[in-house]
Amino acid sequence: ETGVTQSPTHLIKTRGQQVTLRCSSQSGHNTVSWYQQALGQGPQFIFQYYREEENGRGNFPPRFSGLQFPNYSSELNVNALELDDSALYLCASSLGGSNNSPLHFGNGTRLTVT
Amino acid sequence: RKEVEQDPGPFNVPEGATVAFNCTYSNSASQSFFWYRQDCRKEPKLLMSVYSSGNEDGRFTAQLNRASQYISLLIRDSKLSDSATYLCVVNPSPTNTNAGKSTFGDGTTLTVKP
Numbered sequence: 254e255t256g257v258t259q260s261p262t263h264l265i266k267t268r269g270q271q272v273t274l275r276c277s278s279q280s281g282h283n284t285v286s287w288y289q290q291a292l293g294q295g296p297q298f299i300f301q302y303y304r305e306e307e308n309g310r311g312n313f314p315p316r317f318s319g320l321q322f323p324n325y326s327s328e329l330n331v332n333a334l335e336l337d338d339s340a341l342y343l344c345a346s347s348l349g350g351s352n353n354s355p356l357h358f359g360n361g362t363r364l365t366v367t
Numbered sequence: 368r369k370e371v372e373q374d375p376g377p378f379n380v381p382e383g384a385t386v387a388f389n390c391t392y393s394n395s396a397s398q399s400f401f402w403y404r405q406d407c408r409k410e411p412k413l414l415m416s417v418y419s420s421g422n423e424d425g426r427f428t429a430q431l432n433r434a435s436q437y438i439s440l441l442i443r444d445s446k447l448s449d450s451a452t453y454l455c456v457v458n459p460s461p462t463n464t465n466a467g468k469s470t471f472g473d474g475t476t477l478t479v480k481p
Contacts, residue, residue: 286469295371295454295471296411309468343410353399353458356469358410 257282257346257359265365266334274329274362276344284308285327286356287319288343296343302327339366370394371457373472380479384445388475390455391437400431401456402440405474411454414440445479452476 258277266272278285284303288296298311302321316332325346331338341363345356373390380386392400400417415422417429417438428441438455452474459468 288471293473295473298468298470301468311468355401355413355416356411356456358412361410 257344257357259342259344259359259362261362262360263363263365265367268334268336268366270334271330271332272334272364274331274342274344274364276327276329276346276359278325278327278344278346279357282346282348282357283325284347284349284354285321285325286345286347287327287329288345289313289338290341290343290361292340299329334366336366339364368393369473370470371455371472373453373455373475375473375475377476377478380445380477382445382447382479382481384479385441385443386445386477387439387441388453388455388477389437389439390457390472391435392455392457392470393436394457394459395433395436396460397436397457398460399458400429400438401458402427402429402438403454403456403471405452405454407452411471414453442477445477447479447481450477450479 260275286301287299290296299313300310301308305321318330321327341361343361345358347354371392402414403411404414405411417431421430426443430439454474455472457470
């Protein structure tokens with residue numbers, strides 16, 4: 254069984270730039286959720302994709318966008334980066350798009366915006 | 368007020384001690400509950416689901432109190448390897464506005480000392 258993989262592991266960007274983070278879901282999982290985790294805080298829900306459609310969104314501005322592909326992998330795109338976007342970005346896969354299936358996380362991408 | 372609140376700790380306990388964490392949630396329609404463990408600079412990993420009747424997994428016991436809207440985690444006979452941050456997760460009953468949204472607490476930090 255292949256777990257959730259994320260790339261890149263670390264990234265440094267400048268304010269105003271754009272970034273794309275990638276995630277491959279665990280085999281057999283059709284749902285991908287993205288979270289932002291700032292230091293000392295719990296993960297904050299960005300959005301979830303189920304069968305290539307957005308299936309719920311947290312309190313993040315439209316410059317945070319995403320995609321899910323037919324193989325259930327996913328991308329998180331952030332435009333016009335701000336210093337406060339510096340955080341650990343976590344991708345989690347689960348099964349079925351329901352709220353009862355536990356999340357399985359990847360190792361995360363640590364983004365630093367300077 | 369945050370939707371999910373945890374005592375941040377830190378809890379510093381000796382090996383062999385019993386320690387308990389609580390987590391309160393504000394949405395009475397919440398449907399499912401989990402405890403995750405997160406080691407420093409790593410991704411969260413599922414520790415256990417929390418069932419209405421309470422459930423046990425080895426040294427770990429989880430309880431749910433729907434009337435008072437809190438969940439708890441009890442760790443008996445603490446080991447050095449239990450040192451981590453423990454995150455509680457609350458999932459709402461799915462509707463169009465919160466589909467997919469898992470809400471995390473900010474975590475409780477546990478340090479087990481020799």
